[in-house]
Amino acid sequence: MEKGELIYMGKAKSLYASEKDGELISCFRDDMTAFNGEKKDTFSGKGAYNATVSAFFFDYLEKNGVKTHFVKMLDESTMVVKKMTMIPLEIIARNVAAGSITKKLPFTEGQLLNPPVIVTDYKDDSRGDPSLNDDLILALGLLTKDELLALKETTLKINRLLYDFFDELDLILVDFKIEFGRYGDLILLGDEISMDSMRLWDKDTKESFDKDVYRYNKGNVMDAYGKIVAKIEEWKKEHLK
Structure with missing residues (x-):
């Protein structure tokens, strides 16, 4: 699935048009900001961490009765979502x-x-x-x-x-x-x-x-985020056999 035109760029995610009507492509970037953008940095792999965790929780919540915009992952940092x-x-x-x-x-x-x-x-x-x-x-x-x-x-x-x-x-x-x-x-x-x-x-x-x-x-911060990702992966191994 190819990305279309840039629709919106936030502090850490970019939204692109999709080939499919009613969907967008959400790219989680490696940017990190704090204090309303006064502090800014880039950390390699940060976008993939956040996308992976977000996809897991959207799926987890869907299975527990909470409707979300999540459709699927395209790669480790790119998500297809419903256009809202x-x-x-x-x-x-x-x-x-x-x-x-x-x-x-x-x-x-x-x-x-x-x-x-x-x-x-x-x-x-x-x-x-x-x-x-x-x-x-x-x-x-x-x-x-x-x-x-x-x-x-x-x-x-x-x-x-x-x-x-x-x-x-x-x-x-x-x-x-x-x-x-x-x-x-x-x-x-x-x-x-x-x-x-x-x-x-x-x-x-x-x-x-x-x-x-x-x-x-x-x-x-990347060590901290990585530990959360690792804990979730361990949980998945135990509960999603």
Whole structure:
């Protein structure tokens, strides 16, 4: 399958037209950014890590009743996805207080959040991705009341599935962000689910295995990402015989 014209270039992925109507080709690049693009680097193999993990989780969630935009992989860093109209929201599920929530609100780093906290941000770099409450989401016409409720329920379901999965790997799913898009009359999970879009801590040591390694110079980010990929591959060998 050949890539067509470039449709969109994000911070770490590029979307191209596909030969097939209703599909796009998503290329995961080796670029890494932090702090709204103020910090930028390129790491060979990073795109393949994120694409591999995203493909695994899209498939895993599909098998557990969550509809996604994932179609198939073309190679280790290139994914075919359904062509959607993205909803400009980042929906964040937090199980443990970390990062920006501890700077903006009186939570302490590592504080357990039970039940999980769902936060919704408006996806707009020029405005600093401001947080939105339900009333603002409805006022902006981004979702209907029923759609908003359904997306929150889906996010909590995804959180339960991912939290339990990582718990098996002796990791804590601290938080993650997801995005959704419209595909005809359906709203599907899109974007990616990777180490770029979540926080993962070792259960015992609280060592980070996510983008915070890069953000805060905690070590070798490719080693951290590689360990997550290796853990998932071990899980697949054990469970997908």
